[in-house]
Amino acid sequence: MDARESLLAAYEASKGQIGLGDSDRIRTLRRDALESFADLGFPRTSNEDWRYTSVSKMTPLEFKRPSSFQPDGSASTELQRLRSVFLGGTAGRMLVFLNGRFLPELSSFNGEMPGVETLSLAAARKSHSDLVEKHLARYATLEGRSFSALNTAFHEDGAFVHVAKDVAAKFPIHLVFVANGPERPMAIHPRNLIVLEAGSSASVIQSYVGLACESYLTNVVTETVIGENAHLEHFKIQQEGRRAFHISDLRIDLARHGVMSDCSIAIGGSLARNDVTGNLRAEGAECHLNGLYMVTGNQHVDNHTTLDHVSPHTISRENYKGILDASSRAVFNGKVIVRPDAQKTDSVQSNKNLLLSENAVVDTKPQLEIFADDVKCAHGAAIGELDEDALFYLRARGIPRAEARALLTHAFASEIVDRIRWDALRRRLDGNISLWLSSSSSEAQEVS
Amino acid sequence: MLDIKNLHVKVEGREILKGLTLQVGAGEVHAIMGPNGSGKSTLAQVLAGRDAYEITEGSVSYDGGQDLLAMAAEDRAAAGVFLAFQYPVEIPGVGNTYFLRTAMNAIRRTRGEEELDAIDFLSLAKAKMKLVEMDPSFMSRSVNEGFSGGEKKRNEVFQMAVLEPKLAILDETDSGLDIDALKIVANGVNSLRSPERSMIVITHYQRLLDYIVPDQVHVLSGGKIVRSGDKSLALELEQSGYVIFGEEAAQAAAAGGGA
Numbered sequence: 001m002d003a004r005e006s007l008l009a010a011y012e013a014s015k016g017q018i019g020l021g022d023s024d025r026i027r028t029l030r031r032d033a034l035e036s037f038a039d040l041g042f043p044r045t046s047n048e049d050w051r052y053t054s055v056s057k058m059t060p061l062e063f064k065r066p067s068s069f070q071p072d073g074s075a076s077t078e079l080q081r082l083r084s085v086f087l088g089g090t091a092g093r094m095l096v097f098l099n100g101r102f103l104p105e106l107s108s109f110n111g112e113m114p115g116v117e118t119l120s121l122a123a124a125r126k127s128h129s130d131l132v133e134k135h136l137a138r139y140a141t142l143e144g145r146s147f148s149a150l151n152t153a154f155h156e157d158g159a160f161v162h163v164a165k166d167v168a169a170k171f172p173i174h175l176v177f178v179a180n181g182p183e184r185p186m187a188i189h190p191r192n193l194i195v196l197e198a199g200s201s202a203s204v205i206q207s208y209v210g211l212a213c214e215s216y217l218t219n220v221v222t223e224t225v226i227g228e229n230a231h232l233e234h235f236k237i238q239q240e241g242r243r244a245f246h247i248s249d250l251r252i253d254l255a256r257h258g259v260m261s262d263c264s265i266a267i268g269g270s271l272a273r274n275d276v277t278g279n280l281r282a283e284g285a286e287c288h289l290n291g292l293y294m295v296t297g298n299q300h301v302d303n304h305t306t307l308d309h310v311s312p313h314t315i316s317r318e319n320y321k322g323i324l325d326a327s328s329r330a331v332f333n334g335k336v337i338v339r340p341d342a343q344k345t346d347s348v349q350s351n352k353n354l355l356l357s358e359n360a361v362v363d364t365k366p367q368l369e370i371f372a373d374d375v376k377c378a379h380g381a382a383i384g385e386l387d388e389d390a391l392f393y394l395r396a397r398g399i400p401r402a403e404a405r406a407l408l409t410h411a412f413a414s415e416i417v418d419r420i421r422w423d424a425l426r427r428r429l430d431g432n433i434s435l436w437l438s439s440s441s442s443e444a445q446e447v448s
Numbered sequence: 449m450l451d452i453k454n455l456h457v458k459v460e461g462r463e464i465l466k467g468l469t470l471q472v473g474a475g476e477v478h479a480i481m482g483p484n485g486s487g488k489s490t491l492a493q494v495l496a497g498r499d500a501y502e503i504t505e506g507s508v509s510y511d512g513g514q515d516l517l518a519m520a521a522e523d524r525a526a527a528g529v530f531l532a533f534q535y536p537v538e539i540p541g542v543g544n545t546y547f548l549r550t551a552m553n554a555i556r557r558t559r560g561e562e563e564l565d566a567i568d569f570l571s572l573a574k575a576k577m578k579l580v581e582m583d584p585s586f587m588s589r590s591v592n593e594g595f596s597g598g599e600k601k602r603n604e605v606f607q608m609a610v611l612e613p614k615l616a617i618l619d620e621t622d623s624g625l626d627i628d629a630l631k632i633v634a635n636g637v638n639s640l641r642s643p644e645r646s647m648i649v650i651t652h653y654q655r656l657l658d659y660i661v662p663d664q665v666h667v668l669s670g671g672k673i674v675r676s677g678d679k680s681l682a683l684e685l686e687q688s689g690y691v692i693f694g695e696e697a698a699q700a701a702a703a704g705g706g707a
C-alpha cells in the first residue's frame with residue numbers, strides 16, 4: 001500500500017467517526033474532495049506548482065489516523081513548558097491541539113475579551129452552526145490541490161475564532177498544534193476558521209510543534225475571513241519535528257479596507273510547503289505577507305504565495321527571507337495577479353536568500369500576471385552569501401569568525417522578527433534563531 | 449612593537465606590496481603618505497588580518513616577537529591590533545552598542561579577563577563618547593548604517609577609544625572630516641597616545657599631522673617605503689607632490705620585482 005491508498009483505506013475504516021454533525025453541504029463537499037484526492041493522488045513534479053518540490057519521500061508511507069489524543073507523561077511536561085514560553089506571563093488565550101484534536105484541559109484563557117470567541121471547530125459545528133455553515137470551505141476551493149482536498153475530506157478538528165463587529169481583541173490568541181502519537185506515521189489534518197466581522201481586529205498565532213521524532217504529516221487548511229475595515233494579524237510558527245512533513249494552505253479573504261498582516265516562520269520539518277493565497281476582492285483591501293525560513297541538513301521548504309488583486313486601490317506588500325545551510329533547499333514562488341478592474345493596485349514583493357553553504361540551493365521566482373494598466377508592481381529577488389566586508393569588520397574588532405557569522409545571519413533574520421510587537425513571541429523567535437544558529441552544521445565542517 | 453620585513457602581497461594575482469620594510473617602536477606615531485593606489489590600505493588590511501590578500505614573502509613580528517601573519521584577525525584584535533577602516537562597513541540589523549560590547553567581551557574572554565555587564569559597558573561607552581563628542585543616539589542605531597562619512601570616521605575613533613589597542617592603524621581617518629571634526633578626532637587620538645601604544649596614521653593631508661604630530665613620516669609608493677623622515681617630510685610633500693618619487697619608486701619596483 002502506498003500513501004494514497006493507505007489514506008483512502010483509513011478513511012473507509014473511520015467513516016463513522018469523521019464528520020459527525022456535518023451539514024449536508026459539508027458532507028457532499030467531503031465526498032467530492034475525497035473523489036478529487038483519489039483522482040489526483042499526490043502532486044508530481046510535472047505539475048508546474050510542484051516543479052521544485054518532490055513529495056516522493058512521503059508517497060511510500062502508510063499514513064494512519066491518530067488514535068491517541070491524550071498526552072503521555074513527557075508530552076504533558078513539555079506542554080506545560082510550552083505554555084510558559086508561548087504566553088510569556090502575559091494575558092491571552094491558548095488553545096492546545098494534540099494530534100489535531102482540541103485539549104481543553106491544557107488550554108488556558110487569561111484575560112477578559114468580550115466579543116471574542118475561541119473554541120474548537122468540532123464544538124463550533126454545534127454551537128455556531130450558522131457561522132460555520134456560512135464560512136467553512138467557502139474560500140479554500142480545491143482547484144486541483146491534492147492536499148487541500150485531502151484536508152477537506154478528512155478534517156475533524158481545528159480552531160474556530162470569531163471576533164464580533166467592532167471588537168478589538170486585546171490579547172493574542174495562540175493556537176498550538178502538537179504532534180506526538182504512538183501511530184507511525186500519522187496524518188493530521190487540522191482545519192481552522194478565523195472570522196473577523198467588520199471593524200474588528202485580532203492577533204492569532206499558530207504554532208506547530210513536533211514532539212515526535214518519527215515522521216508524520218501535518219496537512220492544515222486555514223481560512224481567514226476579514227470583514228470590512230477589520231484587521232487580522234496572523235503568525236504561523238512552524239517548528240515541526242525533524243522528520244515531519246508540513247503542508248499548509250492559508251486562504252485570506254479580504255473585504256473593503258480589510259487588512260491582513262501575515263508572518264510565516266518555517267524552521268522545522270523535513271519537508272514543508274506553504275501556500276498563502278490572498279484574495280483582495282474589494283476596494284482598499286491590504287495584504288502584508290512576511291516570511292522567514294531557516295533550513296539546514298536535508299530540509300526542504302517551499303513557499304508559494306498568490307496575491308490576487310481583484311478590485312481597485314488594493315495594496316500588497318510581501319517580504320520573504322530565507323537562510324539556508326548544509327544541503328538544504330528552498331523554493332519561493334510569488335504570484336501577483338492584477339485583474340482588469342484592479343486599477344491603482346500597489347504591490348511590492350521581495351525575496352532575499354542567504355546561503356551559508358555551497359551545497360544549499362534556492363529556486364526563487366516572481367510571477368506577475370497583470371491585466372490592468374494603471375498599477376505599481378515592484379519585485380525583487382536575491383540570493384547571496386554573507387558579506388565578506390562585514391565579516392572582516394566584525395573579526396577585526398575581535399569577534400571570532402563563527403560568532404561573527406551568527407551575528408550577521410541573525411541580523412539578516414531580524415528584519416522580519418524585529419517588527420513583531422508581541423514581546424513574548426519576539427523573544428521566543430529570537431531564542432529559536434540563536435539556537436538554530438548555534439546548532440546549524442556547515443560552519444563546523446568548514447575550515448576557517 | 450611592529451617589525452615588518454620585506455613584505456610582498458598579491459591581490460588577485462597582482463603584486464601590490466613589493467618588499468615593504470617598516471619598524472614602529474613602542475609609543476611611536478608613524479605617518480604613511482603616498483599616492484592613490486600605492487598600497488596603503490592593502491598594508492593596513494594585511495596587518496589587521498584580512499585573508500583575501502596573499503602574502504608571498506616577508507614577515508611581520510608584533511609586540512615581543514609574535515608572528516602576526518600567523519594569527520586570525522580576531523586574535524590580532526585580542527592582542528591589541530586595531531584598524532580604523534578607510535571605508536567603515538555598514539551592518540544593518542546589528543546595533544552599535546551590542547556590536548561593540550560583543551567585541552569588547554570577545555577580546556576580554558580571549559585575554560582571560562572578566563566580561564563587562566551591560567551597565568558597566570554603558571558607562572565606559574558614555575565616557576568615550578564624550579571624548580569624541582559623539583551623540584549617544586548613535587549607539588542605538590545599526591553599525592554605521594546611514595551614518596555620514598564623518599560620522600563613520602568618528603565612530604571608528606570611538607571604537608578605538610573603547611577598545612584601547614596597543615597598535616592602532618588609522619587609514620585615512622581624516623578624510624571627509626570638516627575642520628572641527630578633525631580637531632575632535634585628533635584630540636581623541638592624542639588622548640590615547642602613551643608610551644605603550646603605537647600608531648600608524650595613513651593620510652593624504654599634512655594638516656592632520658599638525659594635530660597628531662608624528663615621530664616619523666614615510667612615503668609609500670610602488671609597493672615600498674621609498675622615503676622616510678621626520679614631520680618636515682610631510683611639509684615637503686605638500687609642496688612637491690609625489691612626482692619626485694616617480695623614479696625612485698620605479699627603481700624600487702624593479703629591484704623588488706626580481707625577488
Ligand SMILES: Nc1ncnc2c1ncn2[C@@H]1O[C@H](COP(=O)(O)OP(=O)(O)OP(=O)(O)O)[C@@H](O)[C@H]1O
Nearest residue numbers: 459460464482483484485486487488489490491500
Ligand atoms: N580586492 C582587490 N581586488 C583587486 N585589486 C585590489 C584589491 N584591493 C586592492 N586592490 C588594488 O591594489 C592597489 C592598492 O590599493 P590600496 O587600496 O591599497 O591603495 P591605497 O594606497 O590605499 O589608495 P588610496 O589612497 O586611494 O586609498 C590598487 O590598485 C587597488 O585597485
Ligand SMILES: [Mg+2]
Nearest residue numbers: 488489490534
Ligand atoms: Mg586606501
